[in-house]
Amino acid sequence: MNGLDPHAYVEDLSPGTGRLRPRAAFTTDLPTITLDGDWSFRLASGLDDLTGDFAAPDFDDTAWDLLAVPSCWQMTGLPGEPRYGAPAYTNILYPFPVDPPRVPRENPTGEYRRAFDVPDGFPASAAVLRFEGVDSAFAVWLNGIRLGDGKGSRLTTEFDASAALRPGRNVLAVRVHQWSSGSYLEDQDMWWLSGIFRSVSVAARGVEDFFVHTAYDHTTRQGTLAVDVTAPTRVSLSVPELGISAADPAGPHVIDGIEPWSDERPRLYTGELVSEAGERIPLRIGFRTVAVVDGVLTVNGRPISLRGVNRHEWHPLTGRTLTEDTMLTDVLLMKQHNINAVRTSHYPPDHRFLDLCDEHGLWVFCEGDLETHGFEPGGWRRNPSDDPAWREAYLDRTARLVERDKNHPSVVVWSLGNESGTGVNLAAAAAWIRWRDDSRLIHYEGDFASCAYVDLYSRMYIGVDELAAVDRGQEAPTADPADDAHRRALPAVLCEYGHAMGTGPGGLSEYQQVIEAHPRLAGGFIWEWIDHGITRTAPINGQEEPRSYYAYGGDFGEEIHDGNFVADGLLFPDRTPSPGLVEYKKVIEPVRIHIDPAAGQISVRNLHHVRDSGYLDCRWTVEDGGEPVGSGGLSVPATAAGATTTLAWPAEVTAALDAARKNDSGDQVWLTVTAVLAADETWAGAGHEIAWGQGLVVAPAASPAPAPPAPAIAHGGYVALGPARFDARTGVLTRLGDLELDGPMLDVWRAPIDNDLLSAFGEAQIGPWLAAGLDRMRHDVLGVEPDASGLTVTARLAAAGSSCGLGVVYRWTACDTPDAAGRTRLRLDAVVTPDGPWSVPLPRLGVAMSLPGTDAEVEWFGPGPGEAYRDSRAAARVGRHLSTVSAMQIPQVRPQENGNRHQVRRARITTPDGTLLISGDPVIDLTVRPWSTEALTAASHQHDLVRDGTLHLHLDHAHHGLGSAACGPGPTAPHVLAAVTTAFGVEFGTGR
Template structure:
């Protein structure tokens, strides 16, 4: 097994070519294979590849699959660090090795002559035998490898044997922030290759945006003919240039594909053709002559039960979710996806940055010493990976940029990859974030640049390429388009700051959007003894080296339920802007290519969340970039707080959503709530050490609330703490993380001291001092209670004492009510959670949910579930008893069956155990979320700085729902 110490990428393989299906015979070899896992390469089975080897004592494993996901070994997660010593090209002797055997019968009528055995993906290195004969070996886990087998096949029974090693020299090139998983995880296929068939082809379909003409040429073998009925091309030479005076171009918004056929004497190949031209002009990336704005996501391949062996139906579901959430672009981080995914991108319409299977990030930890990117011994392996990606995916119109890989430093091998790619395919720009000098790339790409820096880059004022850049090349860099290949780290609650990024993208022509990190949490589904499901992350499988829940950083939870972050992203990147303000409605078409003819605009008027009128809005069809003012509907003045909402929905079914699907919305206030009637507070009365204030009873000595009507309610206390979010942890942020500041100060262990209790002007005044130990910082809080009809009013005034040098997590009161009050209805922002810098998706309305439904099940428990701008909320028990809480004018609401301390202590959702109470947080303000788990922290305007704050609430108990 000398290949386990070689720099070469493989041996015995055929040259790379396009992925395509044809009418030539094919035999799928997916299914159940015989399998044995050896502990190392030295413990493999002698003779396992022979025809007569007896494998009846072996186990079974499905193909495609990872063996760790089926109980053979265990998954392991690291972000940057290699889980083995940096000793290239050597790997540890402890090298789990999977041995696979598959018997198959060649179908009757299988043609003699050339045939290809194709592996779509094997992690990380494999050698293959057919009928006892060695075919070769290969590295490059997420790239295809083909072997010629025509002379080895035989009629009837054939035996395929494959040996797969977890570690190989190729592992040094695959340090891609993901679970280390092994095996044959993509399909295996046997393909007949007719001698007079089509070996390969490259579709060149350009579009001239000035004339509307298309040019079509298919680079392929001699004698191949092309037929495209819709274009009037019937059996024409494929390799000639065909000029078509009028074609419909392909774009992510209008994914027009023309169906055609390539034919040779021995084979017919269906092709899908999308006309489009990609170019960088005047420092702007354009497709078909128009600037494009990426509303993108980074996408690892992931399934919580199958790992990177993602079923085709799951890929389609992902793409439908993307389209329905206004995502228009995907970066295939950090390797080429399954080829079926790109077929779907062509069909449904998404821009794709196709990224090579390359990352050497772990060398950064040793100052990039020995980094393969600049070691000539690795050059063939680097070029091999690029060739295999480009050749496989070159015919996809959705692919608009080639990416050399990710976080592999810099060096001559990367430059060589770029040079080869430009020569092979000059029609697509080359991307690579690590080339800060932009010496061999066509776009300036960055990760997690701050808003301030993006603004500088947009104004071409970024002199040094960024705060962490020491590279030169500023003059060239400033002539290039700018893309944030990663931003807005979607780990846990968040990300915050999306709106501010989008404003910069839309303000600066050079700033062409970005790709949120990332699409999905990579949690692995586990089931507890009681049947409770939860999702595992790094460290849950006993890994000696791991990076915890940093693998759970997506806009989808592992089970593909959208997170609040995805709802926020959908709103922020809406391709249509709807402004409702000052008695007018403004519609702006933000599409790059599509008009608004596919949309219908609907309006509704709600009084305190109850619909009172609605209809269709007459909006002219707008071309990209056009705007129009529309007269608002005439509606009578509301008797309560009244809002007008305008929605843009699909007018008819599209391939990715049904008619009525909401694309965008806007909302404006028509009339505010009338002021409450003036009432004289009821008197405070006392007896037997108790005080009665309205419907409530207090302890006279302490001013502590004991009962509210018939409800036992925990006395509200000032609260400053929240269970830190992943962004509060600031795992890879700038400066000291917020959580570290808060814990250092002791905000998680506040102490309360009663200062005074008094009755003044028919109100009970309770003054407290709230402070952490070991500091003289504090917050003085005055609780003023008085009766108001059937309700109890609380006015809280908080005043910080001392020089606070950090923001507060939250400021409000914490209380608890009986667990039976499990149904919540509220009027305010909803339906999902919201925080100061993640609240665009919250619209004003009337919503209802159970307490359990208010929780957001982040893979690692943390602060979640806040509802913003709540005017009033009702908590109701099944028997109709309940509590209404009104704000003056509004408050932030969180309701949970566990405490903040429970959330703070838990590592997984299944560790949270409900109490016999519902814990309420009624807040005046919250600190923002930011993106500091791998990006910028909370912007200044969203920081909760220490200062005077007030909160006014009215509590009204009731025995039957109003």
């Protein structure tokens, strides 16, 4: 550090001064003084605005504000106006000029002070001051004595406090800088936030460190245990369950009959380290061996398949400051949705999160606090990863990652960091890890071209075809044959895929099918776990009560930002599961249930790593038109991991099906089999659903011959057709029975989803759509022709300035006599014919209509209960579902197309004015909204959406697929909605 400048550490490449060597995170019975709580706080504008004597013990800080520690200072004041600066979001670009290691002189700096008491008898001579996380650089004074400084925001830093700590009153002063040289290593696609955001404590230090080494031999069921201990006195090890008592920790101890640790059976043995000085340290020991065997990722001798997510730490009110309850919520939700793996993107999490992963069972890719993505736009010029001057900073971050988290059995892979290019410092970090811990694998996606210093071939956002080629060893060759051979021998993982931004992602089933078919593919991690929305409130349309919404990039006046790209999670910011998470749960279910109606059989395929299916109870249900006609338990033998059990339908199922056939309702009869927890687990209660399967066992009989058609009769300004009234000039349906209607008319536009608006690999879909004028199509009526058997309306849909269009013929018919229920049905058959050279797919193809109302009850028979689209429909099961229009709206952080119910057979929409009946021929997609597509398209946040007194219905033949184009591939070919001649039909009715 430059002695002439006391703040040189801010831009110095050194990771810090005065710090103690990193060590494991652990608990002990030695005393600890927590310093969490309210601290005196002042925010300085930069290095020219600092308080010169703020570290003096007698400095008067009574005029300063109080700020909670831990917290991020930019989040203070929310959900109203931020009190100290404001959050800022960028994905790649640094929010300051790229001139490493320099940062702006206007560098917001938080000055913190905390007075605390040290009780008599506290062992001050062996005390350390521990910071679990400070963003981004900080310096520390205790009782006016400078202890040191540090960087590495999401890593633990400890200082020797023994010389400065004293009994009674003590004063801790900390100066935290928003920007530092370390900021160049922390460009991790998240909100830029600052402060002491994790806990602070003073702890007595006895045992300095320890490293629990375990291994498991699956052929002998023997476990090996050795603990390396660094301590000033002798330490003994006891693990009563293993018969180890007051033993030498170093062992090695070889134990027969070990139950290994895995995500499915997270077996932890309780142990203890005891020092001669009397210190007691609890241990939770898990035995497991991680290895690559013939290019396959294995744990304990068996292949594993990662059904994972990337997890940032986030809370919409506190930012990256999380309580243990919030962390537990994350873990439980993951387990409840069949997720078995976490990549801690892109930094080590709060260490308590890893405790929960150990306890409940999640494979962890523990990632270093490193990303230099902001150098990519400049061609990686001056990238620290390949600059030897940054070597110490890289090795420091690597060591602090490994040392802190080395004793967690859940951690099976060390990840060097993310999107930091390649270079000598990454290679050095990998070499250091191999020297320190050879029991785990090393991951880093940025070196996928050669994989020279990693153990996994990692890719992100590749398509399913390329993914399949990877398993076949057909990825593009590298320049170095040795690197090429090394890479092709490695397991492959998708460290990021299925970008969960907005409505979507689509195509997850296709990825999973490829993953399960190819042994080299070890699975992957969806990007990402949670939307990083920030809770805000704002007055709406003069209302006294402000409405809450979630802010994203640009909402705080950032100079540069990446908009709602920060809202790309499977959870909404309040941790409500999105439809994407519900879909992912179904796609990755560890048990596959298949129903074969032709053979009268049910098969159960167990995709677990080691666990047999005996922990599940299976039940069956038979439904006729969505009405249950029989249910019961299903006895399925415990199926071993990797095996399949096939059994014939039990007699009770056959009896229920026979009864349904005799009933001859003319409706579909479905058999559903579910698998639920038979007993409580640590992460869910008995009865929690794990998997399900469905089969159509009775198809409806052929429709009876239609009744004689009713004539369409012109009456001046309207045309009457059975119970319907049409505008004589436009051909628009205006009334059906007592219901006032408007439409339906051909519609091809949807409020663009994020995957329409953005593209990581080429032009976004929105560009061609707007160029084709699909958002401004005009519906021109060419003819309205009533006749003796119905009404024909001819029209053309086209945009101003375009010679291309869509011709449409609406053929309306109605029965002359009511059906058995006393209802007269109105039928629409539409034929759409492209006119001109259509080179772009359509967003949607169907008809739109409306009726008065602000809400309605919606009942439908078809897939549900949640939204589904053509490439995101695995989680929707056929049945009778009931909801409201309000409940069918999906609260995406940025409003967009949502809420579609896919392949609906029939629906009932009930308003105070009456009931509208809808039937597909045989199916139709249904969306009902209290606002128009135009309003949805224009809205930037949920609070922009205001009910307009009309219910807007969309009855679609098809949608363009969702895909994952915002950061990945678009929809695959089967899910592209081409403009081709298309015919579809739908029936309408009123009444019950």
